[in-house]
Every structure is written in C-alpha cells, then in structure tokens.
Amino acid sequence: MKQITTFAASAYRIDDLQLFRDSDAALAARSLAHCPVVQLQQGESVSDTSRARLYIVLSGALSVTADTRTGMADGTVSKVLPGESVGEQSVLDEEANLSLMTALETSELLVVEAEIVWRLIDESNGVARNLLRLLSFRIRAANAQLRRRQKLGEFYRQMSMIDGLTGLYNRAWLNDLLPEMVASAHGGGKPLSLIMIDLDHFKNFNDSHGHLAGDQALRAAAQVLSGALRPSDCAVRYGGEEMMVLLPDTNVKVAVVVAERLCERIRQAVVFRDMRLPLPHITASLGVASLLPGQDDHGLIASADAALYRAKDGGRNQVVVQETLFS
Numbered sequence: 001m002k003q004i005t006t007f008a009a010s011a012y013r014i015d016d017l018q019l020f021r022d023s024d025a026a027l028a029a030r031s032l033a034h035c036p037v038v039q040l041q042q043g044e045s046v047s048d049t050s051r052a053r054l055y056i057v058l059s060g061a062l063s064v065t066a067d068t069r070t071g072m073a074d075g076t077v078s079k080v081l082p083g084e085s086v087g088e089q090s091v092l093d094e095e096a097n098l099s100l101m102t103a104l105e106t107s108e109l110l111v112v113e114a115e116i117v118w119r120l121i122d123e124s125n126g127v128a129r130n131l132l133r134l135l136s137f138r139i140r141a142a143n144a145q146l147r148r149r150q151k152l153g154e155f156y157r158q159m160s161m162i163d164g165l166t167g168l169y170n171r172a173w174l175n176d177l178l179p180e181m182v183a184s185a186h187g188g189g190k191p192l193s194l195i196m197i198d199l200d201h202f203k204n205f206n207d208s209h210g211h212l213a214g215d216q217a218l219r220a221a222a223q224v225l226s227g228a229l230r231p232s233d234c235a236v237r238y239g240g241e242e243m244m245v246l247l248p249d250t251n252v253k254v255a256v257v258v259a260e261r262l263c264e265r266i267r268q269a270v271v272f273r274d275m276r277l278p279l280p281h282i283t284a285s286l287g288v289a290s291l292l293p294g295q296d297d298h299g300l301i302a303s304a305d306a307a308l309y310r311a312k313d314g315g316r317n318q319v320v321v322q323e324t325l326f327s
C-alpha cells in the first residue's frame with residue numbers, strides 16, 4: 001500500500017463520495033485536501049488498521065471480511081465499490097478497524113484520519129446526516145442477516161432432531177424434550193404416558209427380505225405411528241427397530257387403547273405397495289407406562305421397557321402395560 005498523491009492533487013471529485021453527497025462540498029474539499037490517496041495492488045490488504053480511520057474507495061474495489069482478529073469472523077464478506085467507505089464504525093467508537101480489507105483489483109483509496117471525520121461531523125449537518133443514514137442501512141442489513149442466520153440455525157437444529165430414515169424425532173430430540181415433558185406433567189399434575197414399540201423378529205425380517213426391505217418396514221411402521229396420533233403426541237425412533245410414542249395429558253387406560261390400535265395397524269401395515277413382490281408383514285410388541293409420582297424420565301422409559309420385555313416374553317405381537325399400576 002503506497003501513497004501516490006493527496007486528495008487535493010488528485011482528479012477525484014467530492015460529489016462522487018457517498019459520505020459527502022449533498023453536503024457542503026467546499027468545506028469537505030478543504031478538510032480532505034491533505035488526506036493521502038493510496039494505491040493497493042490486486043490481493044494486497046490495507047495495512048496498519050490499528051488506528052481508527054475512514055477508507056473511501058476512489059477506484060477499483062475492496063473486499064471486506066468482518067472481525068478477523070477477534071475470532072468472530074463469520075464468513076461475511078462485502079464488496080466496497082468506488083464512492084463507498086469502510087471504517088465509519090471504528091471512527092465513531094474510536095476502536096481499531098477489525099475488518100480485513102483486500103483489493104479485488106488495483107484500487108485507490110482515500111485515507112481519512114478520525115479527527116478529520118469528527119471535525120466534518122461537527123461542522124457539516126450533511127456529513128452527519130449521510131453518516132447516520134449509512135449506519136442505519138448497515139444496521140438493517142446486519143439485522144436481516146442475523147434473522148436469516150437464526151432461521152437457518154433453527155432449520156438445522158430441527159433437522160438434527162429428525163431421524164433420516166423414518167422422519168420421526170430422534171434420540172437427541174427425546175433427550176432434550178422428555179425431561180421437560182416429565183417436569184411439566186409433574187408441575188401441572190397431568191398424566192404422561194409412553195409406549196415403547198419394538199418390531200418383532202426384525203433380524204429374521206432383514207435376513208429373509210434384505211436390509212432395504214427392513215428399512216422399508218421401519219418406514220411403514222413409522223408411518224403408522226405418525227398417522228395414528230394426535231398433534232400433541234410425538235413419535236420417536238429410539239434405536240434400531242425400537243420406536244416410542246409420547247402421549248402428554250393421557251392416562252394409562254387411554255394409552256393402552258392407543259397402543260392396541262397401533263399394534264393392530266402395524267400388523268395391517270403394507271410394507272410394499274408393489275404387488276409383484278411377495279408381501280412380508282411386520283408385527284410389533286408394545287410396552288405401555290404412565291408417569292408415576294416422583295418418577296423421572298429414565299424411570300418412565302425403564303417402566304415401558306420392562307413392559308415391552310414382558311410383551312416379547314409373552315409371545316410378541318401384543319401390548320403389555322407396566323406392572324406397578326395393576327399389581
């Protein structure tokens with residue numbers, strides 16, 4: 001970066017500089033007269049940004065990468081074209097300019113020290129107004145970007161909570177949400193039921209029909225669950241061929257009715273729509289549990305798991321309810 005002239009000695013005009021548009025041009029020209037005009041070669045970065053200064057692009061183009069030295073760089077790169085400026089904020093808060101400014105082509109910049117910018121703000125309403133407009137525009141753009149990022153972040157957060165094969169919620173979602181559901185049930189004195197579902201002899205199913213058919217069977221079972229539940233209920237893929245249904249505000253009697261309905265619909269589920277293929281079918285064993293006073297999420301899962309184990313033990317393709325309720 002080398003100085004090639006001063007503003008007064010150059011052919012650039014005040015009117016072409018955004019910050020001084022519609023302001024007192026004579027005052028601006030006088031104030032900027034001795035400011036250096038520097039030249040950057042393509043790929044060269046602005047050096048010595050430790051002092052607060054304003055850089056106005058006179059020709060060429062700058063790429064500006066935000067906050068490179070604080071470790072806060074978020075990949076945002078903006079392009080600054082002739083007439084536009086960088087560094088207003090560092091001038092206003094008298095901090096070093098943390099952006100990395102690099103010439104995208106051979107470029108000429110006007111370098112204005114902070115004291116000169118402040119003097120211009122003091123003496124010219126036009127400059128003050130332009131600066132406010134510019135900052136307001138930047139704040140709006142930054143807010144819009146923040147909102148876009150939040151939406152994107154939320155989208156990815158949601159995606160990370162969904163099981164790719166079945167479209168049901170996954171274990172990460174369950175770990176996040178079940179403790180909250182348990183706390184809210186205890187807090188509100190409302191019931192909460194859980195049905196644990198495990199496809200029967202699924203290893204055999206895979207071995208007989210292939211792993212892809214197994215995947216298809218898991219999707220079919222998941223569809224049964226999603227299609228049979230109320231909007232407030234949630235279906236989760238708990239592990240390989242194990243699924244779970246959470247029924248807020250539902251007592252054990254109703255949960256058993258729901259589980260019986262799911263058991264029947266899984267039995268009836270069509271795994272393949274293609275009638276040329278043989279029609280393997282699936283069955284499931286289901287364990288039902290309802291939240292007991294003082295029980296936590298692990299306890300609730302363990303109760304449903306124990307009931308499921310008994311359903312397997314009792315011959316599969318059936319619903320069993322937790323022992324503690326009826327013994």
Ligand SMILES: Nc1nc2c(ncn2[C@@H]2O[C@H](COP(=O)(O)OP(=O)(O)OP(=O)(O)O)[C@@H](O)[C@H]2O)c(=O)[nH]1
Nearest residue numbers: 198199200201202203204206211212214215240241
């Ligand atoms: N196709 C497919 N199979 C899976 C998936 N996840 C787990 N499995 C299979 O599910 C089978 C589970 O087998 P086991 O735990 O022995 O249980 P099971 O054969 O269903 O026997 P029971 O539960 O006692 O009725 C294993 O063969 C796993 O490979 C999956 O995403 N796709």
